[in-house]
Every structure is written in C-alpha cells, then in structure tokens.
Amino acid sequence: MAETDATVLPGTRPVPPGWVRQWWILWRTAIRSSIIYRGNLVLMILGSAALQGTQLLFIGVLLDRFGVIAGWSTAQIAFLYGLRLTAHGVSTCLFGQHQYADYAVRLGEYDRFLLRPVNPMLQLLTRAFNLGTFGDLALGLGILITAVTLAPIDWTPWLVLFTVAAVIGGGLVEAGLQIGLSAITFRLGSTRTLRITVDNMFTDFGAYPLPVFGTAGIVALTFALPLAFVAYLPATVVLGKTAELLVPVWFAAAAPLAGPLLLWAGWAFFMRQSRHYESPGA
Amino acid sequence: MSADPDDSAAARTFGEGLALRATLVRQGTRSVLVFRTDLFVGIVSTLLRVVLVLLVWRAVYGDRTEVSGIAREDAIGYAVLGVLFAAAMQPWQFSSLRDRVRTGNVVFDIMRPVGLITQSTADQLGTTLASLPKAVVGLTLALVLGVVPGPSTAWQTVAFAVSSLLGLVIAIQCNLIVGLTAFWTTEIGGAYLVYGMAAAFCSGSLIPLWLMPDGLAAVLRALPFSAQIFTPLSIWFDRDPGWNVLGELALQAGWIVVLALAAHLVWLRALRRTVINGG
Numbered sequence: 001m002a003e004t005d006a007t008v009l010p011g012t013r014p015v016p017p018g019w020v021r022q023w024w025i026l027w028r029t030a031i032r033s034s035i036i037y038r039g040n041l042v043l044m045i046l047g048s049a050a051l052q053g054t055q056l057l058f059i060g061v062l063l064d065r066f067g068v069i070a071g072w073s074t075a076q077i078a079f080l081y082g083l084r085l086t087a088h089g090v091s092t093c094l095f096g097q098h099q100y101a102d103y104a105v106r107l108g109e110y111d112r113f114l115l116r117p118v119n120p121m122l123q124l125l126t127r128a129f130n131l132g133t134f135g136d137l138a139l140g141l142g143i144l145i146t147a148v149t150l151a152p153i154d155w156t157p158w159l160v161l162f163t164v165a166a167v168i169g170g171g172l173v174e175a176g177l178q179i180g181l182s183a184i185t186f187r188l189g190s191t192r193t194l195r196i197t198v199d200n201m202f203t204d205f206g207a208y209p210l211p212v213f214g215t216a217g218i219v220a221l222t223f224a225l226p227l228a229f230v231a232y233l234p235a236t237v238v239l240g241k242t243a244e245l246l247v248p249v250w251f252a253a254a255a256p257l258a259g260p261l262l263l264w265a266g267w268a269f270f271m272r273q274s275r276h277y278e279s280p281g282a
Numbered sequence: 283m284s285a286d287p288d289d290s291a292a293a294r295t296f297g298e299g300l301a302l303r304a305t306l307v308r309q310g311t312r313s314v315l316v317f318r319t320d321l322f323v324g325i326v327s328t329l330l331r332v333v334l335v336l337l338v339w340r341a342v343y344g345d346r347t348e349v350s351g352i353a354r355e356d357a358i359g360y361a362v363l364g365v366l367f368a369a370a371m372q373p374w375q376f377s378s379l380r381d382r383v384r385t386g387n388v389v390f391d392i393m394r395p396v397g398l399i400t401q402s403t404a405d406q407l408g409t410t411l412a413s414l415p416k417a418v419v420g421l422t423l424a425l426v427l428g429v430v431p432g433p434s435t436a437w438q439t440v441a442f443a444v445s446s447l448l449g450l451v452i453a454i455q456c457n458l459i460v461g462l463t464a465f466w467t468t469e470i471g472g473a474y475l476v477y478g479m480a481a482a483f484c485s486g487s488l489i490p491l492w493l494m495p496d497g498l499a500a501v502l503r504a505l506p507f508s509a510q511i512f513t514p515l516s517i518w519f520d521r522d523p524g525w526n527v528l529g530e531l532a533l534q535a536g537w538i539v540v541l542a543l544a545a546h547l548v549w550l551r552a553l554r555r556t557v558i559n560g561g
Contacts, residue, residue, distance in 0.1 A: 043473050065350055065493050069342050091491065197330075
C-alpha cells in the first residue's frame with residue numbers, strides 16, 4: 001500500500017468515476033453498513049412508518065367523522081397523501097443524510113470530506129444510510145397504490161408518466177429545500193429546529209388540499225415554502241381538480257420541474273456557504 | 283461501575299439537595315436556550331402551527347356547528363391548546379439518556395454524586411421549561427385570535443393547572459422509562475420514534491379522544507398517554523364540571539404512583555445491564 005506506482009494496475013482506473021457512479025458506490029456502501037444493526041433495522045422502519053402513520057391516523061379519524069375536507073373525498077385525500085409521502089421517501093432515501101450537516105460541521109467530520117477526491121456534498125449524503133427511510137417509501141407507495149384504485153382517475157399514459165415525474169420531482173423539491181437549509185449550518189451552527197420545523201410542516205400540512213389554508217395560506221405555501229409543488233399541484237392535475245387552482249393550469253402541470261431546479265439551487269447554495277466552514281480542529 | 287448512585291445523596295441536607303436539583307434543571311434549560319436561533323425558529327414555528335391547525339379545523343368543520351356532539355369552537359380551541367401542550371411536553375428529543383448510553387458517557391453520569399434518574403428528570407424538566415416561551419407566545423396568539431375560550435369558574439382553572447402539572451409529571455415519567463430501555467438496546471432511534479409518535483397520537487394532542495371511534499377512545503383512555511394532555515384539556519373544555527374532575531385528578535395521581543414504581547424497577551435492572559464500550 002505504501003508505494004505510489006504511477007502505472008495503472010489491471011482492473012483499476014486512472015481517474016475516479018463520474019459523479020453518478022461515485023454516488024452509487026458510496027450509497028450502496030452506506031446501505032450495507034447500516035444493515036449491520038438488525039434489531040434497529042426493524043425499529044427504524046417501524047419508527048419512520050409510525051412518524052407518518054400518526055398523521056395518517058389523524059387524517060383517517062378526521063375523514064371518518066367529517067367525510068369530505070374542502071371538497072376532497074377520502075380517496076382523493078389519500079392520493080394526495082400517498083403522493084406526498086412517496087415523494088418524501090424519495091427525498092429521505094436518496095438525500096436524507098443532509099440532516100447530519102450540523103453534526104459533520106460541528107464535529108469536524110467535514111474536514112475529512114474536504115480531504116477526499118469526491119464532492120463534499122456527495123460524501124455528506126452517503127456518509128451513512130437511515131434504514132427508516134425505506135419505511136417512508138414503502139408506506140407512501142402502499143397508500144398511493146391503494147388510492148389509485150379508489151379515486152376516480154381517467155388514466156392516460158401521459159398521466160401515468162406525469163405521476164411518476166411528480167413523485168420524483170416532489171422528492172427533489174424537498175431535498176433541495178432541506179439541503180439549502182442545512183447550508184445555514186456553516187453560518188449559525190445549529191439548523192436542527194429550522195429543518196425539523198420545515199419537515200414537520202411538510203408532514204403535517206402537506207396532506208391537505210391547500211384551499212384549506214385560505215388565499216394567503218395558498219400563496220405562502222406555494223411561493224414562500226414550496227409545499228404546493230411536492231404533491232398538491234400535481235395532484236390537482238391527476239385528479240382533475242384544477243378548477244380550484246389560483247395559478248394557471250400549465251403552472252401546476254409544470255410543477256415536477258421545480259424539483260431538479262430546487263435541488264440544483266439548494267446544492268449550489270450549500271457549496272457556496274461551505275466556503276465559510278471553520279474546522280473545529282478535531 | 284455499580285456503586286449505589288444515591289449513596290452520597292443521603293449525606294446532603296434537604297436544602298442542598300433541592301439547590302442541586304434546581305441547578306440541574308437550569309442546566310437543562312440552558313442547554314436548549316443557548317441556541318438562540320433555535321429558540322426563535324421554535325417560537326415562529328409554534329405560531330405557524332397554531333394558525334395552520336386553526337385553519338385545518340375550521341375547514342373540516344366547514345359550515346357545521348357541531349359534529350358528533352362536539353361544538354365547532356370547542357374542537358378548534360382544543361386543537362390549538364393541544365399544539366401548545368405538545369410543544370411544551372413532547373419535545374423532539376425527550377431524553378438525553380439515548381445519546382449518553384450510546385456514546386458510553388453514561389458511565390460518567392452514573393459516577394456523579396447525584397443519581398442518574400435525578401439528572402435525567404432534572405434535564406427533562408429543564409428542557410420543558412425552555413420550551414415554555416414557545417407555548418406562552420402561542421397561547422397569547424390564540425387568546426388574541428379568540429379561539430381558546432376562558433375557563434368558567436376559578437376552581438376549574440385551578441383543577442386545569444393541577445391536572446396540567448400532573449400530566450407533565452406523567453409525560454416525564456413515561457419518557458424516562460422509554461429512555462432507560464437504551465440500556466438494553468443501545469441504539470434505539472427507531473423505538474424512540476415509534477414512542478414519540480404513539481405518545482403524540484395517544485395523548486390526544488393531535489385530535490381529541492371525543493372524536494375518535496368509540497373502541498379506540500376506550501383503549502386510549504386506559505393508557506397513561508391520555509393522562510398527559512387529554513385529561514387537562516378535557517377539564518378545560520368541560521361545560522359542566524363536577525365531581526368527575528376530582529376523579530380525573532385522582533386517576534392521574536394513580537398513574538404517577540404506578541409509573542414511579544415501574545421506572546424504579548426498570549432502573550434497578552438497567553444498572554445491571556450497563557455496558558461500557560471501552561474509552
């Protein structure tokens with residue numbers, strides 16, 4: 001290991017692989033290392049499911065007593081909920097580790113990220129894997145598929161594609177926002193309350209049709225906090241409820257595009273803020 | 283590693299013991315308040331939650347004034363108070379034991395001249411006190427908006443205050459018992475999540491037990507969670523309070539005794555299970 005031979009050994013590469021491949025290798029490694037704690041595996045998946053399940057139970061009880069919320073039937077609310085939760089699962093499965101940015105910065109783990117020949121953000125996202133995120137994804141898909149069979153939707157191939165794009169786009173919206181927020185850690189140290197607040201807002205209020213929150217609420221949850229892009233806007237398109245929108249229909253139909261855009265913005269903001277990183281000297 | 287943690291505590295006078303506990307509680311408070319941004323964000327998020335919960339409940343009631351015998355303003359007031367109670371009594375990280383056990387630092391805690399249980403409960407109480415500003419600001423907003431009705435009589439207010447305190451004690455006891463399970467499982471992030479969410483739902487902080495299906499409500503009434511938040515809130519919203527209020531308070535006191543015994547038993551076993559992972 002000690003010698004640094006310039007010749008390229010068979011089966012090795014002279015240059016590191018591209019970003020996607022780097023991410024894939026590191027991400028798989030993180031999953032493998034997280035499976036070691038078998039007992040915790042089950043609990044983590046249950047835990048994440050419980051986290052979301054509580055909200056589901058809450059809405060379930062409400063719908064049981066009230067039947068319809070703001071003109072949306074149980075099946076339609078279930079679709080909205082499933083769409084949001086699946087998007088959340090996409091975000092947490094692939095990008096969930098951003099929540100440890102505080103930790104990595106405060107304890108100097110970030111020093112190591114800077115020393116390695118891989119993008120620091122990529123290393124942060126693959127530093128470990130939270131198995132509970134599979135619980136989000138599984139529960140979300142379960143609800144989404146159930147809702148699809150219950151809600152009256154006129155499926156076309158285009159609409160199926162749109163739903164898939166909405167799930168991925170919604171996940172990227174959440175990931176981009178959270179990565180952007182975690183960048184503040186380079187300035188303030190602790191971003192935990194901020195991130196958890198936004199996360200809880202998404203969990204607790206993402207499952208309602210936005211008109212529930214009034215005009216001011218709709219504007220705030222669309223443009224100040226991009227909650228509408230995660231599930232509500234695409235859901236109105238799929239469920240044919242675009243008549244209640246305040247924004248043009250094309251805007252709702254383009255909602256999945258907000259995902260890649262926000263992810264790019266969040267990532268760029270994180271890298272820019274990381275210039276203010278001060279090593280704790282650990 | 284198994285010295286009796288309360289050995290030296292016996293040597294102290296009562297006054298010293300009290301002062302010591304007060305210091306520990308203050309430390310717990312400061313450990314939260316030291317992050318000023320978190321405090322600010324916490325207050326803003328509580329205010330937002332109050333408004334959003336208010337809007338959700340208004341929307342689900344729509345034009346109806348009463349559903350399942352629950353008046354619209356009662357349901358809204360309950361939901362808003364529930365948010366504030368949850369903000370104060372159900373913190374995201376409800377026990378420091380988890381981290382202490384996982385990192386092995388718990389060994390230092392055990393060696394200290396104050397018992398681990400005392401340290402942990404004082405820390406939790408301190409954390410709760412630190413979240414009071416959030417709850418107070420939220421309550422102010424709720425009162426300004428006129429969504430939380432005032433109490434009908436003075437004694438009902440007193441009963442509500444007593445019940446809230448008993449509820450807080452029960453919440454801390456439950457958290458402690460779950461926190462102690464860290465000695466068996468070491469890494470229990472998942473169990474904590476399950477517990478935290480179960481507590482949020484079962485305590486009635488999200489939705490009053492009145493609105494739940496009858497069977498579910500009966501089960502939840504039999505668990506200690508409902509004694510944390512639902513009991514004080516139901517006293518507040520009781521239109522015709524009578525002797526039943528005393529019965530509720532007695533039930534809470536009963537839970538405190540039962541949970542204290544349970545916590546003691548778990549702790550005695552936990553101490554023998556202590557595993558220290560090297561330096």
